[in-house]
Amino acid sequence: MKKLLDPFTYFSGGTTLSVGLLVMAGMVAIASATGQTFRGVISLGIGDLSYLRLAGQLLARWSIFSGLLYGAGRWFSKSRIRIVDIAGNQALAKLPWLVLLLCSPIYPPEQITSDVERLQNTNLLELSSFVPSTALFVYTTIALILLVWFFAWSWRGFSIAANLRGGRAVGLYIGCYLLAEVLAGWCTHALAGSIG
Amino acid sequence: MILLKITLFLFRKQIKKSMETKKNLPNACPSCSAQLHVAALHCPTCETRIEGDYRLPTLLLLPTDDQRFVLDFILCSGSLKEMASRMGLSYPTVRNRLDDIINRLKSYEQ
Numbered sequence: 001m002k003k004l005l006d007p008f009t010y011f012s013g014g015t016t017l018s019v020g021l022l023v024m025a026g027m028v029a030i031a032s033a034t035g036q037t038f039r040g041v042i043s044l045g046i047g048d049l050s051y052l053r054l055a056g057q058l059l060a061r062w063s064i065f066s067g068l069l070y071g072a073g074r075w076f077s078k079s080r081i082r083i084v085d086i087a088g089n090q091a092l093a094k095l096p097w098l099v100l101l102l103c104s105p106i107y108p109p110e111q112i113t114s115d116v117e118r119l120q121n122t123n124l125l126e127l128s129s130f131v132p133s134t135a136l137f138v139y140t141t142i143a144l145i146l147l148v149w150f151f152a153w154s155w156r157g158f159s160i161a162a163n164l165r166g167g168r169a170v171g172l173y174i175g176c177y178l179l180a181e182v183l184a185g186w187c188t189h190a191l192a193g194s195i196g
Numbered sequence: 197m198i199l200l201k202i203t204l205f206l207f208r209k210q211i212k213k214s215m216e217t218k219k220n221l222p223n224a225c226p227s228c229s230a231q232l233h234v235a236a237l238h239c240p241t242c243e244t245r246i247e248g249d250y251r252l253p254t255l256l257l258l259p260t261d262d263q264r265f266v267l268d269f270i271l272c273s274g275s276l277k278e279m280a281s282r283m284g285l286s287y288p289t290v291r292n293r294l295d296d297i298i299n300r301l302k303s304y305e306q
Contacts, residue, residue, distance in 0.1 A: 010285055
C-alpha cells in the first residue's frame with residue numbers, strides 16, 4: 001500500500017522510466033482508438049489524430065515539463081540530481097491519465113461533442129434549463145480525483161528526485177508547471193497540424 | 197509442575213530479552229539539550245578507569261539511525277545504488293538521506 005501511495009520513495013530511475021514509457025504507449029493506443037488528443041500538460045481534447053502525432057504530443061508534454069523541472073532542480077537543489085529520476089518519475093506520474101482514458105467509455109467523445117453543440121445552441125436565458133447528463137457528472141468526478149492523483153505523484157516525484165521540500169519548492173514546481181502548460185500547449189497545438 | 201516450567205520459560209525469555217537490549221549512547225543532555233561530553237572511560241578487562249573531559253566525535257553526535265546509515269554506507273563501499281538495493285528504497289531517497297546527514301555533520305562542525 002505504501003508503495004502504491006508513494007512509489008517514488010521505493011522506485012526511481014530506469015524502473016519508473018520504463019514503466020512510465022509503457023504507460024505512455026498505452027495512453028497513445030487508447031487515445032488513438034477513442035479519438036482523443038493531448039493538449040498542454042494535463043488536458044485531453046477531441047480529434048482524430050494519427051498514432052505518430054499523438055505520440056509526438058505526449059512526448060512533447062512530458063519532455064517539456066520534465067526538462068523544466070530538471071533545469072529548476074539543477075539550479076536550486078544542493079544534491080546531484082539525475083535527469084533519469086526526474087523524467088522517469090514524471091513518466092510514471094502519468095498513470096492517472098491512462099486510467100482516465102480507460103474511463104472514457106463513461107463519457108465518450110461523441111457525447112462530449114453533442115453536449116457542446118447542444119450547449120452552444122442553448123439561448124443564454126434558457127441556460128438554467130441545460131441539465132448535464134449523469135455520465136458527465138460521473139466522468140468529471142473521476143477526472144478531478146485523477147487530476148489530484150496526478151499532481152500528488154508528479155510533485156512527490158519531483159520533490160524526491162530533486163531533493164527539494166518546503167514552500168519554495170512548491171512555488172518552483174507550480175512555476176514550472178505554468179510555463180510547461182504554455183510551452184506544451186503551443187507545441188501540442190503545432191504538432192496536431194504539422195506532423196503526418 | 198507445568199506451571200513452574202512455564203514460569204521458568206517466561207523468566208528466561210525476559211532475561212534474554214533484557215540482555216539483548218541495545219543501549220543507545222545519549223549525545224544530548226536530557227535536561228538542557230546541550231551536547232554531552234565524555235567524563236569517564238572504563239576498561240571492562242582490567243578495570244582501568246580514565247576520567248576527564250572529552251568531546252564526543254562528530255559521527256557520534258548523529259542520531260543512532262543515521263550512525264547505522266553511515267556504517268552501512270561504508271560497508272557498501274560508498275555505493276548508493278547498492279545501499280538503495282539493500283534497503284529496498286529508490287536511489288534518490290537514499291541520496292537525499294545522505295545529503296541530510298552531510299548537512300547535519302556540517303552544522304556540527306561549525
